[in-house]
Amino acid sequence: MTSRTPVPSTAAALRDLAARGEWTGPTAGILDGYQQANLVVVPHDLAFDFLLYCVRNPAPCPVLAVTEPGDPVVRLGDTVADLRTDLPRYRVWRRGQLVDEPHDITAYWREDAVGFLLGCSHTFEGPLRRAGVPVRYAASSAAPAVYVTDVPTQPAGRLSGPLVVSMRAVPGPLVARAVEVTSRYPTGHGAPVHIGDPAELGITDLGRPDFGPPPVIEPGDTPVFWACGVTPQLVLPSAAADYSMTHYPGHMLVFDHSIDVPQDCVTHFISQHRGQNRR
């Protein structure tokens, strides 16, 4: 089980352990420097609406990769991963109702399933720490406090819902640095969406997050809010799709590539495409 399994040193090794059922715990706080991703799986007939929702809301839903209908394998950079097995844990929904939280979704996979991998803020916490910005969590947790705001996201087709944000309390003199660092990671939700008064987002009590543990806030800290990958999980039930599947919170897909080397830089366009064609 997770508690007795040492943390592997590579993303590929972690995915192997997850596929064998030997790593069932969260990926938050481990494998610092690797790109981690949220998973959303929807039927093909909802895929256009969902992709459009992501394009219209790139801060909470930065698209890293999308699979072809029915194909459970995602390829991105050097990573080849099976979406049915290579995450530690999943959630399965039927017509908007949560029906299972398994460690493997092979039995639930369908011929029309389309998988979306969306960027994750776990990605920028290592760079924040290395830049001298403390990332403070409750001792028992490696997850930030997460809040549902009253800010609407841009709807798309059958999909609509509020923006969800994660909050990290940052010492006042380091707030600008936190913005600078995270703005370099658009695939990790990018720059903050708000700094300061939580009431601007309709959040009445920082001490009572909607998800995750209460935050650690020290004197002189400023609350800094980033768009959060939980946003699409709140939007999907509104579509009441036949089925949808997501990662279990904190239990992400971990890619092989480091986020310290941008993967989406258009100046690499030619070599990337030549390379992918050869593979």
Place this chain on the structure above:
Amino acid sequence: MTSRTPVPSTAAALRDLAARGEWTGPTAGILDGYQQANLVVVPHDLAFDFLLYCVRNPAPCPVLAVTEPGDPVVRLGDTVADLRTDLPRYRVWRRGQLVDEPHDITAYWREDAVGFLLGCSHTFEGPLRRAGVPVRYAASSAAPAVYVTDVPTQPAGRLSGPLVVSMRAVPGPLVARAVEVTSRYPTGHGAPVHIGDPAELGITDLGRPDFGPPPVIEPGDTPVFWACGVTPQLVLPSAAADYSMTHYPGHMLVFDHSIDVPQDCVTHFISQHRGQNRR
């Protein structure tokens, strides 16, 4: 007709003239500083493949806006435009064959039509000139030379094809500046995809472009290649959709907003969404 109609001073005025059939000419080289856009219209059943193609190929296909199925009106920033009438000229395709090049597509619009507005390199030519980088065109033209490369784009579903590039010859000492300036306009195709030897892209003769006039190249110039919005026009016939529609080359939709104020900056997320919700 165009030749006797003075160039209007605002994008909204140009769209009005186009809708009344009083502006039928190109938009290249006019209204410097406004965001211009390529148009692609496809049936809803091809919309997921096409949006995914754009997401996988953001350099040639930067998505500015997508309409809801059947709705011909696009809203972006302050712009409200009717895709059926507000461009000066269009192309209409049936099952991959070009069937018409009208000034209005009202008669061709369908209940399942989805419109995509994609960024355009006309957008960065004004900023290039203001940065001291000459943009040299044949005297008779305000359009760059455009080439079909042998570099494959990332396929998506039924859509695949080669990357198409525009070329501008830049004096050697100004190449770095050209990269710096254009990299600030991801919605105008962003940084170059290649600098230097055209053979690297499978282009054998710069003097014979696939589209547009032969380029003006002076001694000491270096060829600089940007991803081009013609790319999706070459990809659509491969899908042999029931129908598709595009702008006529050089005859773009012009938005009300200036591209000197980035529209996609995530730090504006909250105010943008609040604003769009009120409208």
